[in-house]
Amino acid sequence: MSTEEPIPYPFPRPGALDVPAELRALRDRPVIPVVLPSGDRAVLVTRYEDVRSVLTDPAVSRNLNRPDAARMTSNNKMFQDEKMDPDPPEHTRVRRLVMKAFTATMVENLRPKVQEIVDELVTKMENGPCPADVSEAVAFPLSIRVICDLLGVPTEDQDRFRGWTDRFLSTGKYSGPEIGAAMAEINAYMGQLIETRRAHPRDDLISALTQVHEDDDTRLSEYELHWWCRLLLLVGYETTASQIGYMVAKVLAHPDQLARLRADLSLVPLAVEEVLRWKLLNGSLSMLRYVTEDIEVGGVTVSKGTSIIPAVESANWDENVFSCPHEFDVARADNHHLTFSVGPHFCIGASLARSELQIVLETLLRRFPDLRLAVPVNELGRSEGTLIGGLLQVPVEW
């Protein structure tokens, strides 16, 4: 198999709202050789059960700081840092401290606050020019305010940190030095903010984490504190904002499904899960792993030292698990998609993202009985050369 010509991954998207054509025939084989944007080789795991088991296998590591591990891109280290151990039990220990702010219970308590922000943004959109771009009118301001409030980052600084995030998530859009400069800037920015919050704690996560650190420095080192605070800001809003934009476009592009939803708004949570199953992220490049002991994947041996990508977008389309997977069905039952991953790296923001998506969808449908896309679907563009690959704009009219 190693002699087979690897196919380039991530796959190109045929249209802004569609999934790549390559995905359809992919699951004929459990493991496929691919070549990444860096030029390095890896294997892609295609089937649902195998993706689950790879993500939860202790012989599959997220630590790519190894001489023979594949790199995602040639000039961006993304989530890798040689000083941070990204595997359990060390990772799990630190993650638990951060997770306190993001449990499903915490997020339930936050719902009224999220609803308030959505109402305010939607009212502003309604009173402004029509058509409007949902992405800049609602999706970004909402998810930025929510994560800023939780962390204790001033929203006024968004002009600065949006630029840093853009570079952090680059898979080709920016050069190495541009990415390096942005990372240095966010390090300095976060370092200063942490000192301010340590001196004058408030009711936010950064303040709380500085206290953990103060109380018992064996539990959260200064380095870990800085690393996690930066990470949460960099991954805490663009993901959700892009998914909100994608959700609005996807739902409006399917009039039959839109009508079902309008007839019964209690379907909104299921519709959100279906939008998540369609997954927006540009493939699963960022889920790259490294195999530390020979493992079996769908009857094939994957040897120690192989770099491996669990292809969530393929798993989400596995016809052995999802009936009619290529149908967009806002009332799909048993939708156990893997868009938030599974195992020790299960997305920390999953509950938060879900509640933002649900509240936005419900509110827009309730407030605008005739909401529609203001441009034809084939004119929607996606941002290129970035991990998330969200829609550039989502113009709607009402």
Added chain:
Amino acid sequence: MRVTVNRDTCCGSGLCVVAVPQVFGHDDETVVVVNEPEPPAALADLVREAARRCPTGTIRLLDDE
């Protein structure tokens, strides 16, 4: 039905806590705790669904047959 959990693997999502608060809770490090290891039959379906949805496979169920 008997409910057990592996506290080493729990990633603290809290999904089970929200789904079946009568059975699952969190300690102060957001690791799952089982408040009701032998839940009443009326909750069995909810508990099974919570176990299936647990992103880390932390929840184990022993069915009494």
